[in-house]
Amino acid sequence: MVSPIYILILSLAVGFLLSILDKGGRRLSLTAFYGVLTFNVAVVADWLYRFVFHHVPNLVINTAGFKAPISINLELGVTEAFVLLFANLTGLLAAVYLFRKFKESQVSSLILYLLLIMGVNGLVMTRDLFNMFVFLEILSISTFALTALTRNLKTLSSGFKYMIAGGVASTFFLLGVVFVYYFTGSLNLGFLDAGQFTGVSLIALFMLSVAVFIELKPFPANGWVLDVYQSVDSGIVSVIAVVNSAAVGFVFYKIMPLMPQNFLTVFGIAGVVTFFFSNMMGLKQENAKRLLGYSSVGQMGLLMAVLVFTANAPTNIRYLIIGGLFFNHLFSKAGLFWLAGIVKQEKTRDWTVLRNNKLLLVLFGLFIFALSGLPPFPGFWAKWEFVKVLVDAKMFFVLTSVLVGSLFELIFLFRWFTITVKEDNSELEPMASPHGSMVLPASVFGLLGSVAAFAVMKYFYGFGWLQVLPIGAVLFFYLTDFLPAKVKGFLSLGAIAGYGYCIYPLIESNIQLFFGAIFIVGSAVNLISTLNRKNQSRGFYGFLLMMIFSFGNLLIATSYLEFFLSWEFMTIASFLLILRGRKAQKASLMYMIFSTAGAYLLMAGFGFAPAPASASALILAIESVNLPLISIIVLAIGFMIKSGSLGVHIWLPEAHAEAESDVSSFISAILLKAGVFGLMMVAISYVSHAPSFDVFYWIGWIGVLTALAGAFMASFQEDAKRLLAYSSMSQVGYIVAALALITHLGWVSALYLVFNHMMFKSALFIAVAGIYYRTHTRTMYKMGGLISKMPWTFMTVLMCIIAVSGVPPLSGFGGKWLTYTAFITKGWYLQAGVLFFASGVSFLYLYRLIHTIFLGQLKYEHQEVREAPVWFIIPQFIFLGAIMAISMFPSLIIKPLNVIAMRYFDSSIQIEGLTIISDLGYWNGNLIMYVTMGVFAVPFILLLLVKGKTQKVKQFNIVYSAERPESPQTTHVAHNMYAHYRKALGSWTVPRVEAFWSGVSEWAHAFGGFFRRVYTGNGQTYVLYIIMYIVVIYAVMGVQ
Amino acid sequence: MISSYTLILGIALLIIGFYAMLTRKNLIKMVIGFSIADTGTHIIIVSLGYLRGKTAPIIDQAVSAVNAVQKVVDPIPSALVLTAIVIGLAVTAVMLSFIVEMYRKNKSLSIDDYQELKW
Amino acid sequence: MIRNMAVLLAVIGLVAMFLPMVTDFQERENLNELAADYVEGSINDLNTPNVVTSVIVTYRGLDTLGEVTVLFLATVGVGLLLKGRKEDMIRISSSELLGTTSSVLVAMIMILGIYIFTHGHLTPGGGFQGGVVIASGFLLMLLSNVNVKMNHSIMHFVESFSGVAYVGIGVAGLVLAIGFLNPGILPLGRFGELFSAGAIPVIYSLIGLKVGSELTSILVTMGGEK
């Protein structure tokens, strides 16, 4: 084992020698240069290995042969080793990235770079305050000089601003150090403690800490660093943003024990403020590197907040949070900066050129996902635990700011991502193929991030392979992406079957089985429609399976974290699937934003919830959990976002409409049910532990109004998929409302509706997919008269709209009957009235759907249209068969649902033979079916008698004021079909919710735009900010 | 007594230096401001190391090795200030070379002419 | 206007921050424990009359190594920024009187510089001071004689050599004596003599050389090429 002091020694020696070595050729100097960097990594890695696996004690190095405090000592423990390994590794990789620059530029840059890394090592290890100052200056000066590696006006002026700011900060640091010495007689951290600082000496400590804090770029005293990030060479910026920040952050960590609580609190809050504002300002930013700068600054603020606010958390959790955020931010940020150097496009909008290079695109996505704190990357776990810590400590202000700030960050990151993946790039020069040395570092970090993610899952949380399976699916299909789509489709079907077989033994209750049927079997049938895909359909099946497996994992999750993990996997997968749609850029972004907002609420809600006592699946274990009121509210809102409740539904129509046709059916029929599943979980806890405030009463109202609003909006759509989307919203509103009844009959009806909706909405979406496949349009009024061309599809749509509308004898009526009975029994009369109204309105859109597509006048361009491909017809008829079966024998489904609900309530219905009897009425679906058949038969026979005399006429042979209509377009009454209704309802049909959210978005952007005006670009102003900041912080802390 | 005067002097220089950095538009004057502040810092450091009525910590005719501890001022600030001076010098040198290059590129020494990067 | 107000506020804030330092300031009467240890250790263990030198070179040797590094970085940085810079300025040759006098002076300044850093452990002064004096000699040379041409290779060599040697002695301390930068590799000698105090004078001399060459190099670079 090599003592880490040799890192300093070797770096110095080689650094001093490099200019001489360079005389022997650049190859020689480069070899020495990379050799030392590699040596650093090796030494630190070795020590980290020893610390972690052999538990060797911390290494203390006394220089000059004397013990501290006589001499300066260095210390290497596990935290230091972790930070250093990371810093050195980043240093090495950034050097590899800069290889070509280093090869061409002066040897000076090598020296500066090498000593910069040396400075970082010294800074992290040293325990002496003044020595810290020295290493800090080594770090600063080498960085200042390196900013000028590419010498242009921008880098020079930003470098100058950087130096002036750094100069002020280090002056304060120096003053702090000597005053600390003056007051305490010691410079060594080992001989200082918080107790030594009282009265005036606190000012000394303040100067010291605030100087370090300024180096960590708090808002608004950080304009200089943004300029540096924007202008300086990407490789160097990656070092500044990652390595320097890590080292300075670690200095802050080291001096934290000296600070009194009021210091810490103010710094923590300043960190949160930085995080919040940086991300808000990031919303307005279009320059890629400056955007990354905002994100970096924000993340460092978050890291400070985390350092401060996790002080009371258990050690391993604290390490996970700090280490996770630290690692996550830094590896992804370094990776993104490297990509920025490869892409060489300033505007985020122009990053579309990245699409030329698949590997880079994947890496880009990976870094963006990691940076946004999505699983499985370490930031996800850190955020999860951090939220828990904040909740436990009742720091709600911090919690809210952190979550809102994270959301801002996610918004700009994903806007960038969706633009990159989707935006038109035909006008841009294709990207030149990058040199291998530039791609390698990003790839290594991508891999490393993934490995770290896996390590946390496996070793920290001990997750099994099932939880990892969604990721596995993506990897598997990434590797086998060359196969034709059909092969992959059948493979997927097999995989789903296998998955079902594996989780079946883990299912402990009927309710899981029921949702399992929805999630797994429903998905499998839906998947048949994807077999129609041509060519390879790259990147589709991996994400599809990821989503399906995540659905399944929701069922068997045994802890909040497992549940949330699967939930997030599901969100990611569905987001990527939606993004595949041709014009899905905005839609998928909106979906992601709302989903993430929901996810944050869930995170907070689970944070408030006490852990379940039993080890069974969460949906069962939750029974004995007494969720506090706040938790119920927050969780419910989170889940209702996913199920598209009124007010937070605006993502829903967009996502449904713009996703690929065969994906929409998954989203509507199955994904929305995941929200219902979650809400049900909350409700289950609520049943046995109802708080004083009746939350579900209001959820019930929301559900009911969602049903009505969805129906209204569906009636005014011209786009078939949007119509179906709003219909889904409306239907799920019914489900939510029924669930909110918290009665036996309510739950039976909710589950019945879930089942029914899954089937008819799948079939309808697949039908529309088939129509779109043939006609290439979703705009309904452009179609018409397709009944003769696509009779099978018509059949499905007909049956389904009967089922949706609730007209007997099909299964929809059962849902209506159960729901109304449940509502009236519960005493929610007005709500029942609203539901009746919604149900009436639903006829409008249903008729519109079938009429404008299938009836009326056939358009000329559709004369040659054929029936939809068989892969679309098969799943439709499977669903149709199921609908017919439960229409005919409702007890097939009512009986098991009765049993499920009886777990929580006494049964309120009796099943006598085929009749279902409630307190209010009764229903015999079987008899209804027979009577309907009977009454249908009578006129049908009459018809047959008449039919002998009928004469088939041509399309235009209609009674049209004795004239022939001129064209099908003018004769097909379809466009704006319910204009009179819109007129009558007037202001009800104004999309207020959309207006509200776009207002929110506009305000957030406007605020971002307003606040970023503080960054005037004037270096002197920045100095003023720094000094003002110090003064203000001083005043706020009330140091004396 | 003397050291409290030098302390006040040091602090005054420090603040004057900062004031110059905040108000002078000329880049070189800003650096001069920085240097003044830096010098103030050095004077503060030395002031803090002074002990009443004692002499430099060097063993010679004035200070015998035996009772040196009672006779000398604190050697540590003296050592620190040396390092601080050198570092200040280094930073100033780099700053000035930046200014040289900036002037070459933009032919202006006013800080107001270097704000193309903002927001 | 707003800006001036803000500056005023900032200055008032700074004054307010430093005010307690002044009002509560008390001159210390005695050395604290650490300083007393240094004074005694310097005399007894290191045989170094100049306590500041023993603190700089030995006890806080790592700081000093860092300090040298900072200066080195400044040299390199200035070199990176300004290298190859050609200024169009009019240079007038110096008069013979100035040239001759300055050469004589330069030699004397050099000797003074060397004296200062070799006697750093005995008298006030040391490597930095000596190095600066040497550099001032070169500055005089540069100012007084426009035609003088510094040999960059030699300067770089001295710079590198002294730096590496400094580190090398440090490592020798680690290997042969008790720690990195410990001067115990050479005999301590007799108190107050030139060849005493172990490796301290050697280190200080190397520092002197390094500082001298580095500062000169900065000056040369800033002066620009002809």
Added chain:
Amino acid sequence: MSLATQIFYAVISVTVATAYGLTLGGITRKIYARVHGRFGPPVWQPFLDIIQTSGRRVSVSHGNMFLLGPVFRLAGGLGTYLFIPVIYGSAVFSNFSMAGDLLLVMYFVFFGQLGMALGAGQGGHPYSPIGIARGLAQMSTFELPFALAVIAVAIQYNSLNITSIVAAQQGGFMNWTLFTNPLAVVAAMISLLGMNMHSPFSIVLAPQEIPIGPPIEMNSGFLSILQTNRGLFAAAKLVLFMNLFFGGATNLLEMVAKTFFIYMFSVFVGAAYPRFRPEQSFRFFLKWPTIAGILSIIYIAYLGGTS
């Protein structure tokens, strides 16, 4: 009761109801004519119309759904009627009400309408969808007050079983919903105007008069089916209203009397008021009758109702 008997009874019931409904239609036309100062057709004119139309030689077809439209329509009328117990305590007229309760009836109403709308849609005539769009829109609005009234009734009698609702209203006319919960009846009766599509809510049928509209392409035999249904369906609705709000009927005579007066209500209103434009009628339904419906629920559920 064996299936055969049941079917036999159902046939009797349906025949009576159809005949009755058609007669009512004839009477309406007569009254309208008299109001307008004409002599008007004979009361049995609807029967003659059916015979006449079904005897026509040629009928056109626009496709299978078009053919099925009238079938759906009549099946809807038949079904609606058959799920209502017509006469309280009568085996012959209890129909198939054991299959489901009030909710079933309310939803089966849509069966025929939907089917007809589809059939008419395939006809390809532009006026069919115009009429249907108006009809559906109006339906969605008058359903709301009607549903509120039904909910009020369900609360009042704690049942959705029509037979029980009728049973609860026995024993003197003061037990009728009309008197125990008049607001609900107001709401429901206004809805009935919309359901019957009499003036002022007859804009739906307006295209028919030109004559165009949903059944425009339906002639000859199809028209006869539709006209038959018109009689039956009118009867079914009236019976439902009678059961819910007017104490039901214990014999045929009572049924005829009560339904006649219910029907006359809408006829007289229709004769007296001019026609609303579509948006006027939608707004109207969502305003006064809805308020009445809500008040009736509040009255019954929260203010203790009659008890």
